Amino acid sequence: MSLERVLAGFAIASTTGVIFGVLIGWYSVLEDFCDGLINFLRAVPMTAWVPFAVFIFGIHESAAIFLIAFGSFFPIVVNASAGARQTPRILIRAARMLGTPPQKLMLRVVLPAALPAVFTGLRVGLGLAWVLVIVAEMLAVQGGLGYALWSAYQFSRLDLIIAAIISVGGLGLASDRLISLLARRILRWQKGTTGQ
Amino acid sequence: MSGPQAFITFRNVSKSFRDAREGRVVHALDNISMDIHRGAFVTVIGPSGCGKTTLLNILAGFEQPGAGRVFLDGQSIDRPGADRGVVFQEYALFPWLTLRQNVEFGPRERGMPTSLMQDVTDRTLAMVGLVGAENRYPHELSGGMRQRAALARVLVNDPKILLMDEPFAALDAQTRGRLQQELARIWMETHKTVLFVTHSVEEAVLLADRVIVMTTLPGRLKADIQISLPRPRDPTSPSFNDHRRALEEVLAEELAAEPERLASL
Numbered sequence: 001m002s003l004e005r006v007l008a009g010f011a012i013a014s015t016t017g018v019i020f021g022v023l024i025g026w027y028s029v030l031e032d033f034c035d036g037l038i039n040f041l042r043a044v045p046m047t048a049w050v051p052f053a054v055f056i057f058g059i060h061e062s063a064a065i066f067l068i069a070f071g072s073f074f075p076i077v078v079n080a081s082a083g084a085r086q087t088p089r090i091l092i093r094a095a096r097m098l099g100t101p102p103q104k105l106m107l108r109v110v111l112p113a114a115l116p117a118v119f120t121g122l123r124v125g126l127g128l129a130w131v132l133v134i135v136a137e138m139l140a141v142q143g144g145l146g147y148a149l150w151s152a153y154q155f156s157r158l159d160l161i162i163a164a165i166i167s168v169g170g171l172g173l174a175s176d177r178l179i180s181l182l183a184r185r186i187l188r189w190q191k192g193t194t195g196q
Numbered sequence: 197m198s199g200p201q202a203f204i205t206f207r208n209v210s211k212s213f214r215d216a217r218e219g220r221v222v223h224a225l226d227n228i229s230m231d232i233h234r235g236a237f238v239t240v241i242g243p244s245g246c247g248k249t250t251l252l253n254i255l256a257g258f259e260q261p262g263a264g265r266v267f268l269d270g271q272s273i274d275r276p277g278a279d280r281g282v283v284f285q286e287y288a289l290f291p292w293l294t295l296r297q298n299v300e301f302g303p304r305e306r307g308m309p310t311s312l313m314q315d316v317t318d319r320t321l322a323m324v325g326l327v328g329a330e331n332r333y334p335h336e337l338s339g340g341m342r343q344r345a346a347l348a349r350v351l352v353n354d355p356k357i358l359l360m361d362e363p364f365a366a367l368d369a370q371t372r373g374r375l376q377q378e379l380a381r382i383w384m385e386t387h388k389t390v391l392f393v394t395h396s397v398e399e400a401v402l403l404a405d406r407v408i409v410m411t412t413l414p415g416r417l418k419a420d421i422q423i424s425l426p427r428p429r430d431p432t433s434p435s436f437n438d439h440r441r442a443l444e445e446v447l448a449e450e451l452a453a454e455p456e457r458l459a460s461l
Contacts, residue, residue: 093258094288098302098353099278108305112292189292189333 002133002144003171005061009068010129017073017125018118021080026110031081038077046071046132047139054140064136064144071132072125079124083117084110116190119183126179130172145171202231202267203389204255204357209264211250223414224250225261230408230417232391237383239392239404241443243451247415248393252359255391256282269356278302281350283360287342289334295345296321296330302353320352323382340371344378351382357389364399376402380427397447401439402429409446419446 024031049067057063087110095109096102137146145164152160184191211225224247232238240248253259255266257276266273268280276282289298299320303313321327324344334342343363350358364372380403383390394400400407401423409419423439430436 088288090284090286090288091290093256093276093282094284094290095301095305096258096276097256097278097280097282098349099305104305109290112290115292189294189335191333193291193335 002137002146002168005064005068005136005144006126006129006133006171006175009065009133010072010126012065012069013072013076013125013129014122016069017076017121018080021077021118021121022084022106022111022114024077025081025084025114026087026106031085038074042074042078046128047135050135050139053136059141061141064133064141067136067140068129068132072129075124075128076118076121079117079121080114083114083121086117087113116187119179119187123176123179123183126175127172130168130175134168203234203236203269204232204391205267206230206251206255207265207267209251209254209261209266211247211254211259211262225254226414226416227264228415228417229264230420232389232406234389235387236406237390237392237404238406238408239394239400240408240410241394241397241400241447242410242415242418243412243447244395246410246412248410249361250415251410252282252361252391252393255357256280256359278306278353279356281353281355281358283343283346283350283358283363285362285365287334287339287346289342289345289349291334294331294333295326295337295341298334298345299348299352302349306353316352320348323351323385324348325378338371339367340375343367343375347379347382351386351388355388357391360390360392362393362395365395372399377428379403380429384427397440397443398431401425401436401443402431407443409443409450411450418450421446 020034024034046067049070053063053066053070057066091109091113092105095105100108133144134146134149137144138150141147145168149161149164149168152158152164206228209225209228210223212221212223214220215222228251240251242248250259254261255268255273257273257280260274273280289295290301293301296317299317300313303316308316318327321330324347326341326344326348329337329341334345337345346363364375367375376399382388383403390403392400392403404423407419407421407423408417409421410416411418421443425435425439
């Protein structure tokens with residue numbers, strides 16, 4: 001149940017985050033407009049959005065998914081836009097002189113150049129998604145690991161609390177491994193260029 | 197100015213920009229006019245910081261002239277295009293593409309059919325001596341191989357002109373020498389018009405039909421020298437040395453003219 005919520009929320013966050021991030025990083029006009037808004041929203045702790053989400057969506061699946069998607073959106077968008085902004089100008093020029101029209105530069109050059117940063121954002125975002133699913137399940141919706149955790153506390157069952165914590169940690173670790181593996185496959189062109 | 201045979205024409209081109217650090221206006225190009233014939237190998241030489249790269253960038257369409265116009269084959273230039281292949285000193289290969297994918301980038305963008313693309317890619321890779329390394333990524337290649345790949349990537353587009361901005365400056369002497377010879381051979385095979393920016397007198401004399409010497413800022417044309425030595429050229433021959441000495445004297449004169457500028461570099 002928790003896993004489904006994380007997947008749904010993270011899917012929304014990663015799609016919108018990457019698209020917005022690359023757009024913001026590439027078009028400086030958008031950046032000026034969006035930067036203030038994003039940093040304002042980012043400064044609000046995610047737990048502060050719980051009452052808002054429940055008020056809007058009720059004690060319902062969509063409240064949890066909203067919280068997860070909304071929270072993990074920010075690290076993804078910030079990293080993707082930073083990556084896009086750092087696209088080397090010489091690669092843009094190279095593509096232009098090889099025949100890439102200006103409207104295709106984003107897909108051909110900016111997105112691939114931003115990919116390492118995009119994956120950093122995705123990893124941070126996925127970690128945050130696990131935090132948020134527990135928060136949402138403890139406060140806003142029924143079912144899932146967070147709900148089990150809170151119920152276990154109310155029945156004073158430390159064994160169940162610990163079991164829930166281990167489950168969350170295990171799932172978080174596994175999903176992080178999975179995304180790292182994906183990153184390594186997609187970024188295999190970087191192999192041997194970074195670190196030691 | 198522009199005769200009937202002119203292929204590339206610079207007409208009264210000026211370009212200045214503001215030096216962000218010192219806050220003063222730099223006149224990189226000051227009223228440059230010249231014609232280049234089809235098939236010529238022209239090198240542009242001048243002190244560091246003169247407008248030679250700006251000249252190339254304007255022809256490439258990366259920068260717009262502040263005044264004047266540039267024509268290629270009768271067409272006014274206002275943007276980059278695949279008819280002008282640029283080879284950068286920093287290679288500028290796409291790091292996420294293999295060597296072969298880098299070479300295929302241009303044909304793909306222009307919608308070339310796959311079978312034809314494979315064919316021309318194979319031929320181009322053979323021409324620059326890169327067969328066998330196709331599936332490596334740029335960072336797995338040596339500097340010399342990267343520059344060959346960068347050359348292949350533009351040759352495959354069959355451009356009207358090649359623009360080369362100090363392409364061999366970052367290479368070791370041996371690799372540079374080999375690539376210079378191969379470029380001379382490729383030029384004779386393909387009859388491309390080449391504009392080649394360098395700061396090396398030897399390189400200019402080795403490769404060019406014609407050497408344009410530019411002044412330090414403001415960038416103007418100082419001299420226009422024909423090099424009619426037979427090819428392949430022998431850098432150790434007396435006649436090669438005469439040309440080199442003559443060109444070095446012109447350049448030394450220019451360097452002496454602005455000692456305080458030189459000291460600041």
